[in-house]
Amino acid sequence: MSKNDKTIADKLHELDELVLWFECEDLPIEEAVKKFAEAEQLAENIQAELEKLENKIEQIKEKFN
Amino acid sequence: MDFAKIPQFSVSDFIAVTNQTLEYAYQSVQIVGEVQSFKVNQGKFVFFDLKDEESSVGCFMMLFSLRVALEDGMKVMVQATPKLTKFGKFSLTIQHIQLVGEGTIKRNFELLHGRLQKEGLFDEARKRILPSMPTRVAVISSMQSAGYKDFIKIIDERWSGLHIDVAHVQVQGAEAPNQIIKALEHINQSSIVYDVVLILRGGGSADDLSVFNDEQLVRAVAGSRFPTLTGIGHEVDTTLVDLVADRRASTPSNAAQILVPDRGAVVDIVNTKLVRVLGVMERRVDTASQKVAQDTEFMARQIIGRKQTLESQLEALRRTLRQLDPEQVLNRGYSIVRRENGLELEEVQVGDMVAIETKKNIIKSEVIDVKKR
Numbered sequence: 001m002s003k004n005d006k007t008i009a010d011k012l013h014e015l016d017e018l019v020l021w022f023e024c025e026d027l028p029i030e031e032a033v034k035k036f037a038e039a040e041q042l043a044e045n046i047q048a049e050l051e052k053l054e055n056k057i058e059q060i061k062e063k064f065n
Numbered sequence: 066m067d068f069a070k071i072p073q074f075s076v077s078d079f080i081a082v083t084n085q086t087l088e089y090a091y092q093s094v095q096i097v098g099e100v101q102s103f104k105v106n107q108g109k110f111v112f113f114d115l116k117d118e119e120s121s122v123g124c125f126m127m128l129f130s131l132r133v134a135l136e137d138g139m140k141v142m143v144q145a146t147p148k149l150t151k152f153g154k155f156s157l158t159i160q161h162i163q164l165v166g167e168g169t170i171k172r173n174f175e176l177l178h179g180r181l182q183k184e185g186l187f188d189e190a191r192k193r194i195l196p197s198m199p200t201r202v203a204v205i206s207s208m209q210s211a212g213y214k215d216f217i218k219i220i221d222e223r224w225s226g227l228h229i230d231v232a233h234v235q236v237q238g239a240e241a242p243n244q245i246i247k248a249l250e251h252i253n254q255s256s257i258v259y260d261v262v263l264i265l266r267g268g269g270s271a272d273d274l275s276v277f278n279d280e281q282l283v284r285a286v287a288g289s290r291f292p293t294l295t296g297i298g299h300e301v302d303t304t305l306v307d308l309v310a311d312r313r314a315s316t317p318s319n320a321a322q323i324l325v326p327d328r329g330a331v332v333d334i335v336n337t338k339l340v341r342v343l344g345v346m347e348r349r350v351d352t353a354s355q356k357v358a359q360d361t362e363f364m365a366r367q368i369i370g371r372k373q374t375l376e377s378q379l380e381a382l383r384r385t386l387r388q389l390d391p392e393q394v395l396n397r398g399y400s401i402v403r404r405e406n407g408l409e410l411e412e413v414q415v416g417d418m419v420a421i422e423t424k425k426n427i428i429k430s431e432v433i434d435v436k437k438r
Contacts, residue, residue, distance in 0.1 A: 008226060009198040012335070019338050022345040029353050036346050043335045050328040053225035057217065059208065060232045062251050064244040 008049055015042050080149050087147045096122070096157065097142045097165060103135050115143060115157065126159035132242065132279045133164055134176035140165040144239075161239055170271045174278050177305060181280075186287050186309050193292040193311045199260035199324060201228040203252045203291070205245055208233045212267025212317035216296065219321035224328055230257070236266040242279035253290040261324060262291045264306060265317040268299045277304035286310055296320030395424040 098115035145157035232248035296317040314320035
């Protein structure tokens with residue numbers, strides 16, 4: 001799944017996994033710095049999507065009368 | 066009376082002509098009355114009388130066309146075609162029955178509720194959980210209604226990126242149940258996988274909302290392939306469709322609040338998680354810095370200790386060397402005896418010349434005697 005196909009729910013789940021990683025003891029410092037940058041980027045993406053995306057409304061063409 | 070001018074028929078012809086006349090004059094009539102002697106024959110034929118204070122008329126319909134729960138005493142309006150049977154019995158063939166009066170509507174609800182509850186259609190174990198952040202949903206509603214517009218307004222305020230497919234139907238009147246059922250069938254047979262199907266309708270009278278107590282509609286909602294969420298009427302209104310749905314909202318607006326989270330709250334959660342991670346990072350860096358400092362201090366102590374050890378060893382070596390220094394031997398009063406030309410002293414013989422070095426002098430001497438120790 002490409003980054004663009006991921007839903008907001010998918011990205012939040014990814015963020016949760018990163019947060020969980022940070023709760024382990026003995027974090028290797030270099031990897032922690034890298035993962036923190038990932039978490040920051042993910043948070044930014046989520047906020048941007050929530051602010052900019054619009055809802056799409058389409059009427060079903062079928063007639064039901 | 067001139068009997069020659071009076072029409073003459075066979076029994077069958079008379080019945081046929083009478084039915085033609087009735088069809089011409091009363092193709093379809095609506096009659097209000099009270100149900101009496103209601104019965105179902107052979108599991109498919111419905112018979113009852115429709116009466117008022119003075120008269121009654123027989124009614125007939127097929128069971129599959131009966132969309133409400135009937136019992137004697139209920140007031141109804143029937144849409145029917147009057148007919149004379151081949152046995153000369155006058156009867157109304159019912160196309161549609163509408164309940165009349167709040168009492169009747171309530172009683173129909175109770176009867177149908179009891180029946181469906183016995184079948185387990187309202188059981189909690191049947192209820193499916195709605196996804197917390199749906200991406201694609203179907204809405205069945207009237208797009209002109211206030212309830213639908215309220216729903217869309219709240220969705221736009223709360224969330225982004227949701228795809229909504231709308232089936233535009235009537236949400237009141239005799240045609241409404243069938244239209245909603247057809248919309249539900251269309252959605253359930255679609256290749257699109259919906260996260261939720263919503264059925265929405267704003268507030269109305271008990272009569273308006275009775276659409277959502279239609280037995281076939283209730284069963285269609287119960288059989289939906291996708292989880293269902295209803296937002297019908299106001300807080301106090303509960304219909305059978307509400308009870309059979311996976312989740313009930315009190316109003317269309319409340320349905321929007323249940324369907325999607327508030328984006329502000331989600332942003333707050335994201336920021337809280339980030340702050341938590343930042344806290345962990347800061348503590349980790351502090352811990353790492355402390356460890357570096359501790360390790361550096363330890364190494365420094367190690368180096369100093371090693372240096373001290375080496376210095377001690379060096380001093381010990383110096384002391385040993387000093388003790389081994391021939392000058393120290395001479396200073397203690399001893400002397401060093403050498404043979405000339407570097408020859409071995411152990412092989413000295415009488416008459417050989419030796420040099421005796423003391424602290425202050427070198428004495429040249431002749432060997433006069435040699436004895437073994």
